[in-house]
Amino acid sequence: VKGDPAKGKQIVDAVCAACHGVDGNSVAAANPTIAGQSHQYLYSQLKAFKSGERKNPTMLGMTATLSDDDMHNLAAYFSQQKPKDREAANKELMPLGAKIYRVGNAASHVPACMACHGPSGKGLPEQFPRIGSQHAGYIAKQLADFKAGTDRKNLMMTDIASRMTDAEMKAVAEYISGL
Template identity: 60%
Template sequence: MRRAPVAALLAALTLMSTGIFAATTKGDPAKGKEIVDKVCAACHGADGNSVIPANPSLAGQHSEYLYKQLTEFKTQKRKNPVMLGMAATLSDDDMHNVAAYFSTQKAKEGGASDKTLIAAGEKIYRGGIAAKNVPACMACHGPSGAGIPVQYPRVAGQHSAYVIGELNLFRTGERANGPMMNDISARLSDQEIKSVAEYIQSLH
């Protein structure tokens, strides 16, 4: 089967994400904190800075992206048994409030756990891999990893273990709520995924 050009996927995802995010509303960070303390803190940290490498840090993440992910966990468009259980208990307002709270928190610097891979990861993140038709990660996630609100998430400082896990889920199709990432991840080797994940963790 012939793969869709990356440029076409970028355009399609931009249109889809813009439509989804346009429907979101602002939440109440104070109300969000109450929910986070009871439901989210154990895995993601009270301030959104997870100390568990397999669990993502959410501090400073765009509220629109967080809201979208919560709704997709709840509808099982993004499949994760643990997050389904958490999101199922939240109302639409609750999800807006949680997203608003995490978006206002300050992300802590992660640093790279394997510094020998940073150089290789930086090349992929900043320049892509032309021979494999892999675009530069920074085209969507920004040179500093801050993302492009409201379309693409912040990735700077994210745990490399989590990034590796999600890229592999995209690659196998088990995570199917990001068509462009399915296509890109399928073109990356295990070593390339690990390298770019280490570089992402080093960003701040």
């Protein structure tokens, strides 16, 4: 296994904790919870921010001075933290959110999110990120970013998000936050 979590923790305390929480559970909806995300996913996103492939001014700044070893150390640390359960705030959006997540939308060819992200949103380590218990606001922004295709691109997610309506994205984001 690559990376030294103790070395990662030193950077976390000095830099990342302010936004993502010392244990990777963030408070503000714009800052994702990154606790328990797989090493591979965390490392790949840090690299993507640093190279500008995933565009975010804040995270571009945060990754500018990180070495490849730093990124592995940080990924090692956050992948060992435990994400906290969250409750979906808007219960009215649950029926549509649950339908998209578990069944998809056949008419517009939106697949069931569950197929890749798992029945409880835990994802599949090294392949599909965990999305359960994530802030709804952050999830909705990622779907919008995939759809727009300028700040964030991914073959699978760009295709899926581009088939979704704003109402579907909002509802599924809310549903996922409570998984």
